[in-house]
Amino acid sequence: MKKVFYFLICFILITAKSFGQDKVTVIGENSCGMATYWNLYTLRLPCSGIGVHVALDKSYTLDSYNAWHGEGTGILPDWWSDGKDLNQTIFLITQDEEMKERLKDIGKHLI
Secondary structure, rough: HHHHHHHHHHHHHHHHHHHHHHHOOEEEOOOOOOOEEEEEEEEOOOOOOEEEEEEEEEOOHHHHHOOEEEOOOEEEEOEEEEEHHHHHHHHHHHHHHHHHHHHOHHHHOOO
């Protein structure tokens, strides 16, 4: 699942950089980051049993994009929307009746 989110984050950033930020509109919720730390392990302390989560690698690729706000925040959308009102939000932005009909079940297919 982490690879899917990383791919989507990269896709949004590369698309905005390629076509221009003014031509790309991001709709949804913030991505929350979770894309730059790799090789995550839980180290369990033998006596107490307490687990410590650590990342052994970090990617700095996303840091070169202005839209990336780092781990915990990720990418902030231009228009905030969740699954239940995503189709209506897209319609309010585009005024495209045909797209609204085609996306009528979009909320059912979100992760």
